[in-house]
Amino acid sequence: MKVQTNKPYDDINITPMLDLAYVLLVIFIIMTTASVQGIKISVPKASAAQSLAKPTTKAISITNDGRVFLDTFPVTMTELESQLRSYQAVTPEFPVVIKGDRTAQYGRIMEVLDICAKLQITQLGLVSERQAPAQ
Template identity: 75%
Template structure:
């Protein structure tokens, strides 16, 4: 037995568990951000060219195939739509609105939405279409 041998201090840090934790957190972050993409799925009609009105203040109004109306993925009635658009108009007078109507939606419902936008005084209005394959 060696009498005078001293123990060396443990001066190395094992970083493997920290790297495992970092990788798990990275994977969770990637999964959560891809799962957070929101929207209502509709079949939009095709057009020869599309112009994007994507701005941070753009409001999206969606009319699905059953005639339900959504404002930024939240279901609303036509009266609620008008009141919310009026409140947005007071905050930002020149905000754009994009209407996404399902291809099989009744045109009367889309016309009602367009009429509401006209009554509120929205001047920047767009309709979402799908590009045709050239």
């Protein structure tokens, strides 16, 4: 029995080439329809009026040793009140969250809450961790 090893291939497997062609076709269809989703128009520029975007939330953090931070900057109580007042002048209804350390001085947290009440900040939240369910 004689085995011939130098026999040329009679057929070409075109399955991988067809797979590639189909993938390219799908990509082409998706990209073409994505770029033609609407009519191009020239929109007018807005005036300097207040935007309709939601105001950014201001975070007040109180550490366990009683230091107060507005966002990430350390502030005194008078600085906190003046900065909150200036934010309120720009955006009257801006949200504030208070993050107090679990071992923080309760009096310091009450001072921050008193400042918020004095400025009539109505969107106020207290941050806490979710407790794991008991098993």
